[in-house]
Amino acid sequence: MEVKTLHFKRSAKKALRDPFLQKALSSVSKRFKEMRDRAFAELNDSESLRDLAYKIKSQTLSDLDLYLNELKKNVEKAGGEVYWAEDSKEANQLVEDIIKRHKVKKIVKGKSMVSEEIGLNDWLRFKGVHITETDLGEFIIQLANQPPSHIVGPAIHMTKEQIAELFRLKLGAPYMRDPHELTMFARKVLRKRFLEADMGITGVNFAVAEEGSIVLFENEGNIRYTTTIPKIHIAIMGIEKVIPSFNELVIFMELLSRSTAGQKLPTYVSIINGIKRKDELDGAERFYLILLDNGRKDILKDLEVKDTLFCIRCGACLNVCPVYIKVGGHTYGWVYSGPIGSILTPLLLKYQDTFHLPFACTLCGACKEVCPLKIDIPTIIVRLRQRYMEDEEIKKYMPFREKMQSYLFEFPFREKALYSKFHIFNRFVSPLLRRIK
Numbered sequence: 001m002e003v004k005t006l007h008f009k010r011s012a013k014k015a016l017r018d019p020f021l022q023k024a025l026s027s028v029s030k031r032f033k034e035m036r037d038r039a040f041a042e043l044n045d046s047e048s049l050r051d052l053a054y055k056i057k058s059q060t061l062s063d064l065d066l067y068l069n070e071l072k073k074n075v076e077k078a079g080g081e082v083y084w085a086e087d088s089k090e091a092n093q094l095v096e097d098i099i100k101r102h103k104v105k106k107i108v109k110g111k112s113m114v115s116e117e118i119g120l121n122d123w124l125r126f127k128g129v130h131i132t133e134t135d136l137g138e139f140i141i142q143l144a145n146q147p148p149s150h151i152v153g154p155a156i157h158m159t160k161e162q163i164a165e166l167f168r169l170k171l172g173a174p175y176m177r178d179p180h181e182l183t184m185f186a187r188k189v190l191r192k193r194f195l196e197a198d199m200g201i202t203g204v205n206f207a208v209a210e211e212g213s214i215v216l217f218e219n220e221g222n223i224r225y226t227t228t229i230p231k232i233h234i235a236i237m238g239i240e241k242v243i244p245s246f247n248e249l250v251i252f253m254e255l256l257s258r259s260t261a262g263q264k265l266p267t268y269v270s271i272i273n274g275i276k277r278k279d280e281l282d283g284a285e286r287f288y289l290i291l292l293d294n295g296r297k298d299i300l301k302d303l304e305v306k307d308t309l310f311c312i313r314c315g316a317c318l319n320v321c322p323v324y325i326k327v328g329g330h331t332y333g334w335v336y337s338g339p340i341g342s343i344l345t346p347l348l349l350k351y352q353d354t355f356h357l358p359f360a361c362t363l364c365g366a367c368k369e370v371c372p373l374k375i376d377i378p379t380i381i382v383r384l385r386q387r388y389m390e391d392e393e394i395k396k397y398m399p400f401r402e403k404m405q406s407y408l409f410e411f412p413f414r415e416k417a418l419y420s421k422f423h424i425f426n427r428f429v430s431p432l433l434r435r436i437k
Contacts (some may be wrong), residue, residue, distance in 0.1 A: 001119045001147050004333035005345060006353035008360060011331040024157050025325050032319035035262025036370060042264070043191070043254070053255055054373045056248050056309045061300055064372060067209040067242045068291060074212025078274025080287035088118035091292050095120060095201070095234060098288055099129060102232055104198040108190075110223035111135035112203030113151060113313055114238050114292060116335045120201070131201075134191045134222040136186055143170045148328030149337065152260050152315035157328045164240070190222065200226035202282065204237035205312075206252060207289075210245040213273040214289065217256065217266040224270055233272070233284035239291050240300075240309040252312060255372035259314035295348050304383045308343050310373045317367035322358055332357060339367035339377045346384055355394055358384040 004011070015021055037093070040046045060067055072082040076112030085091035099107075107124070109115065109131055124131050133142040137154035141147065143166055148154030153161070160179055167173040173185050202223055206215040214235050216223050229231050243249060257263045300306050318324045318338030329337035336344045342361055346354040358381045367377045386393050 001335060007357035007359060008331060008333060012327045015327040015331050020159055021157055024159050025328055028156060029319055029325045036259055036316055039258035039262040049254060050374050051371055055249050057373060060243055061240060067244060068239060070209040071207055071212060071242055075289050078212050080274045080289055082289045085151045085290050087294050091118045091290055092120055092123040094290055096127060098234060106197050107131040107199045108134050108193055108197040108226050109199060110202040110226045111138050113238050113335060114203050116148060134190055134226055136220060139186060139227050150315060150318060151313050194225040195228050197230045199232040200230040201234045202226055204235050204241050206249055207237055207360055208246055208249060209242055211273060213271050215249060216270040217269040221268055224268060227270060227272060228282040231284060232286045234288045236290045236292060237321045239293055239296050256312050256314050259316040259372045299347050305347060307375050308347060308380060310375050311340050314372055316370040320360055320366040320370050342378060343380045343384060352394055355388045
């Protein structure tokens with residue numbers, strides 16, 4: 001996926017002028033937040049549960065190598081194969097090698113943010129391999145040749161009228177406005193793809209080290225088709241997804257489901273332990289697990305930002321972010337958007353052109369309030385802002401207006417007398433600075 005983070009401001013202005021996008025995003029915040037709040041209200045002590053989840057993540061990631069080795073050993077014990085990928089290129093090459101080894105022609109893929117991160121679809125398309133997204137939202141944006149705009153709802157930026165027109169143009173469907181009709185048509189198309197596929201590829205919500213199992217959550221059932229019908233299954237996971245045992249899984253399941261869709265539990269929970277057994281009717285005969293680093297170990301070494309990797313990809317922070325719900329996910333220019341994208345993208349990409357993202361935040365703190373693991377996103381954003389402002393190389397790429405505003409804000413904070421009068425000065429100067437290109 002092409003990185004377009006440098007164009008954040010330009011994209012934001014375009015998004016604000018897009019009536020279709022504004023219509024699609026208008027109900028996101030209220031609807032998802034109400035669902036999340038109702039679900040958490042059903043818990044006796046949700047705050048203690050969130051604190052416990054944070055503690056588990058912290059302890060697990062502090063002994064990450066131990067749990068990854070245990071996971072590897074137990075996956076192999078169950079008949080699977082485990083590979084380590086240092087970066088995106090290595091992960092994609094591993095997938096390609098497995099495809100060639102088994103002479104795979106057609107692939108179905110479950111929803112996976114980590115596969116978006118490594119640009120797997122583009123890589124395979126370039127190699128001439130046919131791959132079909134099977135999550136409804138992912139299927140829609142694949143037809144539209146767009147990246148996901150939301151961690152949970154990839155096509156949340158599109159109206160049903162736009163989807164109906166897309167199906168008409170790309171699939172030859174009659175123009176249908178009814179969401180149920182659109183869904184049934186997509187299901188009919190996808191069922192055929194499942195039956196024809198040689199390989200299924202998925203992400204991983206959690207990997208249980210003690211059992212060597214991967215756990216997948218979904219509401220559509222498409223991932224179960226992806227992991228049970230094709231004879232080969234590849235699962236790709238960021239190394240931070242490992243947890244010690246099923247005891248911890250129960251805690252994360254409670255939090256993730258409520259934060260994602262306001263549910264007590266996902267509609268489907270699949271626990272996959274290695275390859276198909278002799279007495280089983282379905283399942284993959286070959287199972288491959290790819291453990292992706294891609295900069296994660298470096299993040300864990302950085303004590304100021306390491307909590308970024310505690311994210312369980314629920315999307316709750318996006319749903320309450322006043323910036324995200326006005327400009328949408330594509331504005332952020334890469335895979336991860338909203339508050340979590342504002343901190344994760346600079347840390348993963350390490351590009352000088354990601355400096356806009358930490359500044360695309362009001363520091364209202366709403367993201368921290370709803371995060372199931374209480375990740376202090378606002379504080380991490382402030383840390384990243386500070387690093388950018390202290391980096392002489394980055395300063396060369398910052399607009400003059402932003403540099404001047406930063407200096408003007410910094411100066412009065414050094415003197416109490418100046419600080420007390422600063423708000424009067426800023427009221428007159430800020431409009432002038434906005435006119436400077």
